[in-house]
Amino acid sequence: NAGVTQTPKFQVLKTGQSMTLQCAQDMNHEYMSWYRQDPGMGLRLIHYSVGAGITDQGEVPNGYNVSRSTTEDFPLRLLSAAPSQTSVYFCASSSHLAGGRIGETQYFGPGTRLLVL
Amino acid sequence: GENVEQHPSTLSVQEGDSAVIKCTYSDSASNYFPWYKQELGKRPQLIIDIRSNVGEKKDQRIAVTLNKTAKHFSLHITETQPEDSAVYFCAARTPYKLSFGAGTTVTVRA
Numbered sequence: 001n002a003g004v005t006q007t008p009k010f011q012v013l014k015t016g017q018s019m020t021l022q023c024a025q026d027m028n029h030e031y032m033s034w035y036r037q038d039p040g041m042g043l044r045l046i047h048y049s050v051g052a053g054i055t056d057q058g059e060v061p062n063g064y065n066v067s068r069s070t071t072e073d074f075p076l077r078l079l080s081a082a083p084s085q086t087s088v089y090f091c092a093s094s095s096h097l098a099g100g101r102i103g104e105t106q107y108f109g110p111g112t113r114l115l116v117l
Numbered sequence: 118g119e120n121v122e123q124h125p126s127t128l129s130v131q132e133g134d135s136a137v138i139k140c141t142y143s144d145s146a147s148n149y150f151p152w153y154k155q156e157l158g159k160r161p162q163l164i165i166d167i168r169s170n171v172g173e174k175k176d177q178r179i180a181v182t183l184n185k186t187a188k189h190f191s192l193h194i195t196e197t198q199p200e201d202s203a204v205y206f207c208a209a210r211t212p213y214k215l216s217f218g219a220g221t222t223v224t225v226r227a
Contacts, residue, residue, distance in 0.1 A: 033215075040126070042206055042217040043161070050213065058214060059118065090160060106151075106215060108160040 001026050004109035006091050012115045013081040021076040021112050023091030031094045032074040036060065036087040043090065049074055081116045088113050119144040121209050123218025131226050136194040138221045140207035143188065147209040150183060150190045155204045197225045
C-alpha cells in the first residue's frame with residue numbers, strides 16, 4: 001500500500017492563479033481531510049469528507065474548494081491564490097467508525113509546500 | 118468549535134531528563150486525544166493516544182495523562198534522547214474533526 005499520497009511536493013504560484021492539490025489514499029478510508037500548517041499555528045482543518053459525495057467545512061475553508069467523487073481521491077482547489085495561502089498542506093485519511101465518528105488513527109500524506117508570490 | 122491550547126511553545130531539556138507538554142481543550146464532547154511528533158520536513162506521526170474513559174496510558178518512555186474534569190491532558194517523555202528532538206502536537210477529537218494545538222518544539226541537548 002502506498003498509504004496517502006500528495007502531488008505536487010512543491011509549487012510556486014502567482015497571486016490570482018488557480019491550482020489543484022491532489023490527494024489519494026489506497027486504504028479504503030471513508031474519512032479524508034485537508035489541513036494547512038503555518039509556523040506557530042499547528043495544523044488547521046480546511047475541509048473534510050466523510051465519504052464520496054459528502055464534504056464539509058473545517059476551521060479555515062475560505063478560498064478553498066473540495067469535492068469527493070471517489071473514495072480514493074480528495075483534491076483541494078485554490079480558486080484565486082493569495083499570499084496568505086502560502087503554507088504547507090497536508091492531506092489525511094482515517095477509517096470511519098460506527099455512528100459517524102472518524103477513526104482514531106489519522107494517516108497523513110507527505111505534504112505539499114505552496115508558495116504564493 | 119473545539120479550541121486546543123498547548124504549552125510551552127518551546128522546550129529545551131538535557132539528555133536523560135524528562136519533558137512535559139500540557140494541553141487544554143474546550144469542548145466537553147471531545148473523546149479522543151492523540152499526540153503527534155513531527156520531524157523537520159516530515160509528516161506528523163502518531164506517537165500515543167488516549168481515550169476519554171482512560172486516565173493514563175504509557176508506552177515505553179512516553180506517557181499521556183488525561184483529566185476530563187479540568188479538560189487537561191499532558192505528554193510525558195522520560196529519559197530523553199537526541200532523537201526525541203522534534204515538534205510535538207496535541208489534538209482533541211470531536212465526532213468529525215480533529216483540532217490541533219499550536220505545537221511544542223522540543224530540543225534535547227547532548
